[in-house]
Amino acid sequence: MISKRLSIVASFVPQGAILLDVGSDHAYLPIELVESGKIERAIAGEVVVGPYQSAVKNVETHGLVDKIQVRLANGLAAFEETDQVSTITIAGMGGRLIATILEEGLDKLSSVNRLILQPNNREDELRVWLQAHGFQIVAESILEEAGKYYEIIVVEAGTMNLSASEVRFGPFLSQEASPVFVEKWQKEAGKLEYALDQIPEKNLAERQILIDKIQAIKEVLHASK
Incomplete structure (x- = not known):
């Protein structure tokens, strides 16, 4: 019933967890x-x-009405401490929105053991937020489905000190460098190189931004070989 993307999210949910699925859509x-x-x-x-x-x-x-409660609520307002939620999944939203949802309910997360996050974009911004708010990444996964690439970030309480490269590419994803990871970033480098070709030579600052991004991708792909 569920997509490949949600299957991988599900695989990171611990056995016996009490789950809150934020933005559950059709449950x-x-x-x-x-x-x-x-x-x-x-x-x-x-x-x-x-x-x-x-x-x-x-x-x-x-x-399953005795096992799954459906609640009309915004973000983490869907649960209270008495629910004893141990795992939260947030999938299919932008990275910035996920960070906002977590920020607005930050005081409720101390009793939660694991967050499983699947941002559709701005993964780097989400990693920065997590690092700044007492979370550490414990696992990551990447997949392609219907022509789109999705990253899944699994976090628990803790500290981490990510490099600029790890923020952008993911500490586990860049280390594992799966074929899907390589494919995603090869395509991204191609898009950036095309964009670079459209920028006049005189626009040095604008060109340099793209050149730096392309170089960073080439470095992480080279390291993966």
Whole structure:
């Protein structure tokens, strides 16, 4: 029922976790995790009425109303300390929005063991935020689905000191340098080189920004060989 992207997100959810899925959409992820026996209980949080109603219907259809609560709420407002949530998933949003959601509920995260985050963009900004707010990356994954590349970042409480390269490319992703990782950044370098060709030679500062980005990609790809 769930996509390859959500399957990988699900793989990082610990056995027996109490889950909050933020922006749960149709509640596919919690339903899959409960039906597979990986978790017993979940909260599906959704801020938009349409998807919320769809999630309610799906949970009812699957006969899981006693195990999955669907709540109409914004971000981490979907749970309270008494829910004993141990794992939070936030998938399919921009990295900046994910950081905002976490920031707005930061005081509620001390009792949560693991965050599994799948930003659609601005992964670097999310990593910077995590580093500044007492989180460490414990695992990462990258996949391609329907022509798009997705990064999954798994974090727990702790400290880290990422280099500029690790912020951009991911500490685990750049170290593992999977074929999907290489493919993504080769394509990105090609786009930047095309953009560079469109900038007049006299625009030195503008060109240098792109040249530096291309060089950084070439360095991380060379290191992966």
